[in-house]
Amino acid sequence: MKKVFVQLDATFSPSGELIPVSFVWEDGSKYIIDKVYDYKKAASLKVGGQGIRYRCRVMGKEVFIFFEEGRWFVEGK
Template sequence: MRKVYVDVMSTFTTDGELLLLFFLWEDGTRYDIDKVLDFQKAASLKVGGQGIRFRCRVMNKEVYIFLEEDKWFMEGK
């Protein structure tokens, strides 16, 4: 497994909540984020790195998106 850096489109609500809208995979494919299920400070045990881990639903699958300092990454094969 490897760390894959992705572009994430997000916005803040007027209440200050961070909303994740979609991400672009390394080949340019856009994936809409259906729902953020939870988030917490955590490490990626598969590829290393730590930060805030967002557990999301994308196309009826659970995926993790990590915010490490000022970069977004996911666990790739």
């Protein structure tokens, strides 16, 4: 597995929380984030690194998206 750094669109909630909305995968495909379940400071046990981990639903699947040192990544194959 590897870190896949992605272009990500995010918005701020009225209370100031940073919420991811969609991202572009390395092949150029754009994915909409259907739901953000929660987020917390955590490490990626699969590919290494740590930051803010967002637990999301994308196309019916649970996906972890990380915000680490000003960049976004997803755990890729």
